Amino acid sequence: MDFVDARDDGGGRLVVRHRLHSPPGVIIVSTAVPGPGTLEIVARVLFGDDMAADAEEACEAFGVFFEQFDDRFGLYLIPEWLPTRENLRYRKAIRRLDKILERVFSQRRARGADSGDILSSLLRARGENGVGMSETQLRDEMMTLFFTGHETTALALAWTWYLLAQHPEAEAKLFEEVDRILAGRAPTVQDIPLLRYVDGVMKESLRLYPPAYGVVREALEDCEIGGY
């Protein structure tokens, strides 16, 4: 059985798909994850409450985007500019995400208040020349964070639940530590060093199933890496 993908459905449920070799097919495991899904969490960290109205549309567009993005890992021979059905769906998904970001940026600019999120920090940021970010820079930074912060975390959690389901003794230890240290409250940054077993479980899960297992780079000029 191979892992295919994992998405949160925006309603706090993690949907994990596995491919079966024998008999061939796909099985879907839907896990109720307490609290919000990873898209909602990352959206709140980046945009505060301003993304709430668009969360469903963003989730849908990201679904299409990730599907096409994953395929590109295996299909590098098909250039992005070719108007294939997949390329058109991919571009449409990016346009939908761009529209959502534009809406959020203009809302925030009109309100002008500092919401204590990443968008506020970037809007406040000034370069050495005292100039703020251009619209394109802001869009690129926020889109990168939205993209990198969502799927990676969803995948890491999906694999962790998958592994814990196979190792009930580790699962029991993990919940024992969480109950002992947090006693029912939500964790804070200060709790992280205390949750040592959780830390070990996450690291082992990341070691076995790294969500970002490959990163593509294009060299701009000749260079030597490790003697090659």
Ligand code: HEM
């Ligand atoms: C389990 C969770 C995560 C994993 C496994 C992960 C993994 C990675 C990896 C392997 C890279 C590439 C490093 C390289 O350049 O060689 C990367 C880059 C990056 N990650 Fe993460 N990440 C995670 C969560 C996040 C989150 C939550 C955010 C932000 C909200 C984030 C933001 C970024 C950014 C901005 C980059 C740089 C992208 C660039 O090259 O421009 N990541 N991450």
